[in-house]
Amino acid sequence: MTTLIAGAGFSKWAAKLPLARELFDFRVKPFGVREAKKLASLRDFKTAWDGTHPSEPAEAFIDFALRQGRDSGKLVIWYVVRRLSDPYIWEEWHSGRWRRHVLMLDEHRKSDKPGVQEARAFLVGVLGTLLDGIVTTNYDLLVEYALGTTGFNYGIPGEQLVGRGPYPLSHWLHPVTLTGAVSLAKVHGSISWDTSARYTDGRRGMTGNALILAPVPNKKPPPELSAQWDLAARLLRRASSIVVFGFAFNPYDSEFLDHLRAESTSVKHVLLIDTRPKERSARDIWPNASLETLPPPPQSEPDIRKWLRRSA
DSSP states (O other), rough: EEEEEEEEEHHHHHHOOOGGGGGGGOOOOEEEEEHHHHHHHHHHHHHHHHHOOOOOOOHHHHHHHHHHHHHHEEEEEHHHHHHHHHGEEEEEETEEEEEEEEETTGGGGGGGGTTHHHHIIIIIIIIIEEEEEEEEEOOOOHHHHHOOOSSSSSSSTTOOOOSSSSSTTOOOTSSOOOOEEEEEETTTTTTTBBOOBBSBOOOOOHHOOEEEEOTTTTTOOOOOGGHHHHHHHHHHHHHHHEEESOOOOGGGGGHHHHHHHHHHHHOOOOEOOOSSSHHHHHHOTTTTTTEEEOOOOOTTTHHHHHHHHOOO
């Protein structure tokens, strides 16, 4: 069985979503005066930080903001999830005012949004039936959009999500159920979850009230994500082959790195797909597995297919 580990580089490759070091590019279209003020406030905060910490990474700034108090922490987390949601927000004029929506997982208009077709071509067209599950540290909904609700589950096949189906169908007439065979473990949370439910869209990415584990050092998963870590462990334990796409093996992800090391001891084959593969870090996790590296598709697609056949 093959498990995919999808890092931020996967979403960067498919949809040009930002890596951690690119997060604070402020490429967000504000919706109304309130959002514009929040963006301006955060930009000033980040500029002041950069002036005294010119070489510090974005993760250090996020960690600093979270330790400054509730308002600063909420502002920076709102921005992180808002930035990742922005390409998938659409607006309509309805009942005398502009309204905005984040695409539903099965939204018909999603196919022309950034990265959806590219991600689907890789997940379905390249990995296909060899793919048992996906473990990701990403908050975005790219995998969900690519596979649709008939293509994945969060560990519970048949789980019913909260919210409507493809706009404008109503929830009570058409409940949205996850029926796919591929399990998706989101160990750092999702912009479509909060502490009470999982939803059919990424609305929490607009409000900032998403269940996510912030990208900072020494982070500890909250109890609400324990089932996702358990699901990741099951996928890793039964995998004979692992494809790692765009995962950076950053030291501040030590909890997840330890999880990989502990739960994937039976893995025999590892493929790193990356523009700058971290072979030494991967070898530390999987010392007994065969290790190969390839650049991202499309140029490497034939070689990825060959690797999958060899390692099956």
